[in-house]
């Protein structure tokens with residue numbers, strides 16, 4: 417079995433995964449309420465809360481400790497101070513149990529959320545939409561991930577968080593805006609970002625500013641603003657995917673990351689899958705947001721490849737880049 421730890425942002429989570437890919441134990445303590453009044457994650461507060469939550473969850477794993485073969489931990493990318501909480505705990509466990517350490521890339525973890533409790537890993541093109549990232553990636557195994565596109569400013573999930581903050585609705589903004597949008601109409605025609613550009617890249621800061629100006633006008637309901645913003649935010653992704661699919665149509669395509677829980681986004685990409693004839697995958701709703709089960713699933717593959725890291729080498733890297741896809 418492998419014990420995995422996730423603390424890259426505001427979720428403290430530990431999982432135990434068998435080497436036959438079965439999720440045996442999984443627990444997560446989220447900090448959403450603590451950060452809600454600030455409209456976003458406060459790193460220092462998040463770090464202190466991990467320090468309380470991780471040992472609490474670890475206590476529940478004591479019956480499994482002697483069966484462990486390795487410790488896997490998210491060590492990149494994420495908030496430096498919160499990544500370090502998980503990395504420190506992983507090092508302490510690895511030394512005291514005398515078992516190897518595995519450093520896992522959080523973004524690859526999101527892709528592997530598709531394979532929790534499954535044996536087969538499929539190669540695919542992936543849309544990763546989370547609070548920190550908006551990327552199109554090509555994944556041929558955990559150690560062969562290339563980037564097709566990324567955002568030049570804010571991410572998709574972050575733009576929902578910022579719109580919710582501007583409307584005084586709390587954090588995380590994604591689920592709040594999605595629910596509110598159901599009661600509104602897309603009355604405001606927000607500009608679709610980078611509409612005239614043929615380049616495959618994303619941008620959300622201009623749309624965020626347009627929402628800010630619409631709020632200042634004071635003549636629209638929060639529901640209509642949420643609905644109009646969500647429509648434009650998703651249309652931006654769909655337009656870029658259509659441009660990409662003209663030259664590169666995938667066989668398998670997946671949507672992963674916290675914002676992959678968005679039902680409208682899933683439905684719009686489902687339409688593309690029929691139009692462009694690809695197989696569409698997304699994680700179970702319970703594994704869209706940050707969790708240690710996805711880190712454990714990558715951990716099992718890395719364990720089988722002997723992909724370990726010494727406790728002196730393992731470091732937290734707040735930013736990491738993928739090679740670009742030619």
Ligand code: KG4
Pocket residue numbers: 425545546547548549572573574576577588589590591594673674675676677678679704705706
């Ligand atoms: O993957 P995740 O849990 O954390 C990061 O790695 O960033 O993603 C969290 C992000 C937040 O920005 C949240 O507002 C967004 O995902 N999110 C959504 C939805 N649910 C979560 N965005 C849009 N629609 C949703 N339903």
Ligand code: ZN
Pocket residue numbers: 522526546547673674705706
């Ligand atoms: Zn994440």
